[in-house]
Amino acid sequence: xxxxxxxxxxxxxxxxxxxxxxxxxxxxxxxxxxxxxxxxxxxxxxxxxxxxxxxxxxxxxxxxxxxxxxxxxxxxxxxxxxxxxxxxxxxxxxxxxxxxxxxxxxxxxxxxxxxxxxxxxxxxxxxxxxxxxxxxxxxxxxxxxxxxxxxxxxxxxxxxxxxxxxxxxxxxxxxxxxxxxxxxxxxxxxxxxxxxxxxxxxxxxxxxxxxxxxxxxxxxxxxxxxxxxxxxxxxxxxxxxxxxxxxxxxxxxxxxxxxxxxxxxxxxxxxxxxxxxxxxxxxxxxxxxxxxxxxxxxxxxxxxxxxxxxxxxxxxxxxxxxxxxxxxxxxxxxxxxxxxxxxxxxxxxxxxxxxxxxxxxxxxxxxxxxxxxxxxxxxxxxxxxxxxxxxxxxxxxxxxxxxxxxxxxxxxxxxxxxxxxxxxxxxxxxxxxxxxxxxxxxxxxxxxxxxxxxxxxxxxxxxxxxxxxxxxxxxxxxxxx
Amino acid sequence: xxxxxxxxxxxxxxxxxxxxxxxxxxxxxxxxxxxxxxxxxxxxxxxxxxxxxxxxxxxxxxxxxxxxxxxxxxxxxxxxxxxxxxxxxxxxxxxxxxxxxxxxxxxxxxxxxxxxxxxxxxxxxxxxxxxxxxxxxxxxxxxxxxxxxxxxxxxxxxxxxxxxxxxxxxxxxxxxxxxxxxxxxxxxxxxxxxxxxxxxxxxxxxxxxxxxxxxxxxxxxxxxxxxxxxxxxxxxxxxxxxxxxxxxxxxxxxxxxxxxxxxxxxxxxxxxxxxxxxxxxxxxxxxxxxxxxxxxxxxxxxxxxxxxxxxxxxxxxxxxxxxxxxxxxxxxxxxxxxxxxxxxxxxxxxxxxxxxxxxxxxxxxxxxxxxxxxxxxxxxxxxxxxxxxxxxxxxxxxxxxxxxxxxxxxxxxxxxxxxxxxxxxxxxxxxxxxxxxxxxxxxxxxxxxxxxxxxxxxxxxxxxxxxxxxxxxxxxxxxxx
Numbered sequence: 023x024x025x026x027x028x029x030x031x032x033x034x035x036x037x038x039x040x041x042x043x044x045x046x047x048x049x050x051x052x053x054x055x056x057x058x059x060x061x062x063x064x065x066x067x068x069x070x071x072x073x074x075x076x077x078x079x080x081x082x083x084x085x086x087x088x089x090x091x092x093x094x095x096x097x098x099x100x101x102x103x104x105x106x107x108x109x110x111x112x113x114x115x116x117x118x119x120x121x122x123x124x125x126x127x128x129x130x131x132x133x134x135x136x137x138x139x140x141x142x143x144x145x146x147x148x149x150x151x152x153x154x155x156x157x158x159x160x161x162x163x164x165x166x167x168x169x170x171x172x173x174x175x176x177x178x179x180x181x182x183x184x185x186x187x188x189x190x191x192x193x194x195x196x197x198x199x200x201x202x203x204x205x206x207x208x209x210x211x212x213x214x215x216x217x218x219x220x221x222x223x224x225x226x227x228x229x230x231x232x233x234x235x236x237x238x239x240x241x242x243x244x245x246x247x248x249x250x251x252x253x254x255x256x257x258x259x260x261x262x263x264x265x266x267x268x269x270x271x272x273x274x275x276x277x278x279x280x281x282x283x284x285x286x287x288x289x290x291x292x293x294x295x296x297x298x299x300x301x302x303x304x305x306x307x308x309x310x311x312x313x314x315x316x317x318x319x320x321x322x323x324x325x326x327x328x329x330x331x332x333x334x335x336x337x338x339x340x341x342x343x344x345x346x347x348x349x350x351x352x353x354x355x356x357x358x359x360x361x362x363x364x365x366x367x368x369x370x371x372x373x374x375x376x377x378x379x380x381x382x383x384x385x386x387x388x389x390x391x392x393x394x395x396x397x398x399x400x401x402x403x404x405x406x407x408x409x410x411x412x413x414x415x416x417x418x419x420x421x422x423x424x425x426x427x428x429x430x431x432x433x434x435x436x437x438x439x440x441x442x443x444x445x446x447x448x449x450x451x452x453x454x455x456x457x458x459x460x461x462x463x464x465x466x467x468x469x470x471x472x473x474x475x476x477x478x479x480x481x482x483x484x485x486x487x488x489x490x491x492x493x494x495x496x497x498x499x500x501x502x503x
Numbered sequence: 504x505x506x507x508x509x510x511x512x513x514x515x516x517x518x519x520x521x522x523x524x525x526x527x528x529x530x531x532x533x534x535x536x537x538x539x540x541x542x543x544x545x546x547x548x549x550x551x552x553x554x555x556x557x558x559x560x561x562x563x564x565x566x567x568x569x570x571x572x573x574x575x576x577x578x579x580x581x582x583x584x585x586x587x588x589x590x591x592x593x594x595x596x597x598x599x600x601x602x603x604x605x606x607x608x609x610x611x612x613x614x615x616x617x618x619x620x621x622x623x624x625x626x627x628x629x630x631x632x633x634x635x636x637x638x639x640x641x642x643x644x645x646x647x648x649x650x651x652x653x654x655x656x657x658x659x660x661x662x663x664x665x666x667x668x669x670x671x672x673x674x675x676x677x678x679x680x681x682x683x684x685x686x687x688x689x690x691x692x693x694x695x696x697x698x699x700x701x702x703x704x705x706x707x708x709x710x711x712x713x714x715x716x717x718x719x720x721x722x723x724x725x726x727x728x729x730x731x732x733x734x735x736x737x738x739x740x741x742x743x744x745x746x747x748x749x750x751x752x753x754x755x756x757x758x759x760x761x762x763x764x765x766x767x768x769x770x771x772x773x774x775x776x777x778x779x780x781x782x783x784x785x786x787x788x789x790x791x792x793x794x795x796x797x798x799x800x801x802x803x804x805x806x807x808x809x810x811x812x813x814x815x816x817x818x819x820x821x822x823x824x825x826x827x828x829x830x831x832x833x834x835x836x837x838x839x840x841x842x843x844x845x846x847x848x849x850x851x852x853x854x855x856x857x858x859x860x861x862x863x864x865x866x867x868x869x870x871x872x873x874x875x876x877x878x879x880x881x882x883x884x885x886x887x888x889x890x891x892x893x894x895x896x897x898x899x900x901x902x903x904x905x906x907x908x909x910x911x912x913x914x915x916x917x918x919x920x921x922x923x924x925x926x927x928x929x930x931x932x933x934x935x936x937x938x939x940x941x942x943x944x945x946x947x948x949x950x951x952x953x954x955x956x957x958x959x960x961x962x963x964x965x966x967x968x969x970x971x972x973x974x975x976x977x978x979x980x981x982x983x984x
Contacts, residue, residue, distance in 0.1 A: 126785045187778065195778035197785070197872075211785050213778075296960060297668065297676035297694075304607045304678070304692050312792075390871060391678075391962065479777060480961050481872065 036193070037259035041267060043140035044500050046231035050136050053234050060244075063146040063226065064156045069345035071150045075326020076340040079354040089316030089323070091338075091356055097167035099123035099441070101328075101338055101356050103318040104206060106387035109307035112413035117318040119328055119338055120388060121358065121441060123208045125166040126197065129248045130184035132161040133193060133216040134229070141229040142214075143180070143221065144249065149439025150343045151357050153446055157246035157436065158238060161227070179224055183215050191216040194255040197481045198489065199394060201437065202386025204336070204358050206312060209390070209481065210248075212255045232256075236497035242434040243446070247490065250435070254489035255478050258282050258471070258496055272503040274372075274430070274453070279499060281377035281471040288470035289373055295473060299483070302383040302465055303392045310387040332408040336360045339443060359443035362404035363434065366487045367421040367450040368495070369398040370430065371458055371468070378468040379451075379495065380417075380459065381488065394485040395477070398466070416463065424452045431494045447487070449494055471495055517674070518740035521713065522748060524621035525981050530712035531617050534719075537709060541725075544627040544707065545637045550826035552631045556807020557821040560835040570797030570804070572819075572837055578648040580604035580922070582809075582819055582837050584796040585687060587868035590788035593894035598799040600809055600819055601869060602839060602922060604689045606647040607678065610729045611665035613642040614674060614697040615710070622710040623695075624661070624702065625730065630920025631824045632838050634927055638727035638917065639719060642708070660705055664696050672697040675736040678962045679970065680875060682918065683867025685817070685839050687793060690871070690962065693733045713737075717978035723915040724927070728971065731916070735970035736959050739763050739952070739977055753984040754856075755911070755934070760980060762858035762952040769951035770854055779948055780964070783864040784873045786945075791868040813889040817841040820924060840924035843885035844915065847968045848902040848931040849976070850879040851911065852939055852949070859949040860932075860976065861898075861940065862969065875966040876958070879947070897944065905933045912975045928968070930975055952976055 092100040104120040132143040147159040164178045193214040200208045239245045260283030280286045328338040337359045369380040384396040431451035477483040573581040585601040613624040628640040645659045674695040720726045741764030761767045809819035818840045850861040865877040912932035958964040
């Protein structure tokens with residue numbers, strides 16, 4: 023029996039340490055000092071981003087036969103075309119530009135116990151597409167082209183902790199997908215490694231507790247997408263915590279903690295959820311394949327950008343970047359610029375005092391495996407001007423008209439600024455009544471947070487938008503009702 | 504706490520019922536009577552398979568532009584080309600014909616408790632490519648084209664148990680890949696459903712216990728691939744069983760039971776194994792894409808078949824099938840005919856009395872996610888006449904020269920006869936010393952059976968060849984030392 027007891031003890035102890043870090047409002051830096059430091063990083067960031075025509079991008083070539091746009095090294099990423107067919111959907115077939123990035127990058131956060139509390143080494147980093155400049159990023163955020171130094175830039179700091187984990191303790195390590203509307207089958211390695219080494223934060227890096235990160239997450243465009251997706255993979259667990267960390271009178275917060283505990287059953291057991299995912303993947307007939315970019319109908323390249331003839335959805339633009347703080351200090355690249363601010367929202371409800379989130383098994387053409395569990399609502403409301411009425415997502419109007427007292431979380435967060443220009447979504451967690459949507463339809467299920475955390479140990483179950491929301495859900499354990 | 508206790512009780516009770524079925528050497532039919540019935544089904548099977556040139560296949564067309572071969576309905580499957588690049592491999596780039604079958608089919612086994620013992624409803628079924636005619640198949644084995652009746656054949660019996668599971672109990676339900684060397688990203692729904700309905704076996708069906716299936720699995724070409732892959736997804740668990748089902752003096756059998764118990768720790772914990780899979784998937788740079796079949800270099804279509812200029816690997820042939828027992832009674836189709844009999848083998852060893860199997864994280868170009876955990880050795884030895892010496896798999900010579908007393912399982916089993924002609928592999932489980940290959944290389948790991956069973960709840964972790972071997976490993980709990 024020693025094996026299982028040892029394993030339970032390790033898991034339990036890790037759960038307690040993560041929970042304690044989530045309750046730690048202060049760490050080696052006070053939050054106030056961190057905010058001042060962060061504001062200064064933003065102010066002093068010297069990078070400049072200038073919009074230029076796609077035709078003028080240095081070292082990027084447009085293939086005359088296909089219209090695809092690729093880097094002359096063949097690395098980094100390319101802009102190509104996608105043809106999608108989704109049987110029975112409101113829009114059953116379309117073509118579009120899509121980003122192709124087959125390389126697996128590393129999104130890594132280094133963790134370390136400092137003064138008895140787990141801290142996470144975060145980087146203040148700018149990306150050319152960020153709406154407000156510097157954001158809080160993982161310790162390492164590097165494509166394979168980056169870290170194998172294709173562009174002969176400076177080495178990536180702290181990389182070795184993630185490339186050779188043997189001397190350290192791996193807290194999470196999983197390939198996760200990114201936007202299936204904009205990327206073709208892209209994924210990154212999401213990894214959290216705990217070390218006992220002495221680690222001095224380099225310039226631009228700081229140690230934060232989870233409680234501090236959770237408070238920062240409440241601000242608009244402060245914590246970047248890469249940090250959110252890695253944080254969502256933390257093995258949050260409430261085993262034994264819902265009693266030891268009681269918050270009297272804070273019934274909502276208590277329902278979040280209970281939801282992380284496998285001790286509290288959800289509406290569905292995990293076998294039933296896996297079977298439902300299998301069934302939905304079997305039911306949806308999706309065919310998505312790469313086509314030449316010039317075969318993307320209704321998309322036009324003119325004046326150095328590519329856009330849809332409606333003016334909606336997104337544009338592909340070119341930028342010239344100058345940065346004093348990056349591996350290379352000047353480069354050109356294409357970016358995808360979405361039109362309008364999107365909404366990514368979870369409806370949540372308490373069932374027998376246990377919080378459940380309503381996930382949507384949503385098809386996106388760039389997914390490797392048909393669909394992933396996404397937010398209850400994921401859309402850019404402005405696009406429905408062009409799309410058929412049947413395409414309007416269920417629950418959208420309910421989300422947009424939620425009264426303030428129902429809104430448990432709301433902030434505007436940016437998506438990957440290395441590929442997207444000013445891509446912002448309003449992330450919302452909205453509480454509804456326990457009796458709401460008891461039978462929400464064949465592509466929706468109410469899941470506990472414990473179940474989401476379990477699925478997040480594996481690839482291709484939880485979409486990047488839902489993962490951002492899971493990070494936001496995590497943050498609710500740090501926040502009084 | 505009632506939730507977790509109820510869940511443990513259900514899981515535990517299911518584990519006990521599966522283990523009891525595995526120990527049941529006799530069921531509602533004696534094994535002797537079943538064997539007589541099965542022999543009669545083989546004798547009386549009226550189907551005839553005739554080899555015909557690909558050019559003469561009725562209702563199949565060769566696209567003049569691409570050379571691809573497809574059914575005129577656009578359904579079923581197609582023969583197309585694949586271009587694969589595997590950085591750093593002994594053969595770093597090649598092209599080949601490959602089967603394209605994007606539809607998700609159902610491989611379903613219906614289970615039912617009869618006289619207190621779990622029984623499984625199996626079908627005696629022939630497929631055109633089967634080497635020895637009728638084999639034991641799942642209750643339902645149907646492509647989507649089959650069960651949506653594209654060819655207007657008879658309805659598939661028992662299908663509704665798997666299409667609408669709500670009234671029944673789902674024991675397993677997961678999408679699993681098939682041969683990544685011959686299929687492009689194909690997978691099927693592997694599902695086991697338990698019913699309490701009264702179910703009368705139709706002609707050609709019989710109820711068997713797991714113990715009976717395990718004995719039948721020891722025979723050559725008796726239990727078909729589809730049955731094996733579904734059986735491999737059974738949630739075998741040894742929780743509490745290794746003591747309650749003690750087999751005094753049978754140390755090997757006991758080590759198998761212990762290996763199914765999470766109570767006994769393995770050499771690696773599951774977090775470490777998931778991290779290793781993530782790392783191997785990140786490390787291998789694989790690019791595989793469909794190309795026109797006529798772009799498959801070194802493959803030639805002549806005399807109505809497609810073959811490699813070496814005469815090795817496989818051929819694509821045409822067949823004409825006549826069957827009295829199928830949904831439609833006459834049809835033509837292409838089949839892939841491998842050259843030579845392959846070897847799929849697990850090396851296993853006992854570590855502290857717990858059996859471990861050596862899995863190989865193996866790249867195959869048709870995999871959806873780079874690689875899956877396969878047998879220690881998976882190959883067709885004859886192919887190495889043509890391939891570079893560096894391509895010869897590690898551990899192959901050890902497997903081929905294993906002394907009889909080390910061979911814990913060996914039988915020649917067929918692969919999917921609906922797509923492959925006379926495709927046979929020798930499946931072997933070979934025991935080595937506890938000290939063997941302690942550091943087997945970066946793409947190999949020693950796993951317990953409990954860990955394999957846990958991974959089998961999810962897609963794309965365990966290859967079809969390894970799943971056949973897992974079904975064989977399951978059978979060792981039924982067999983005295």
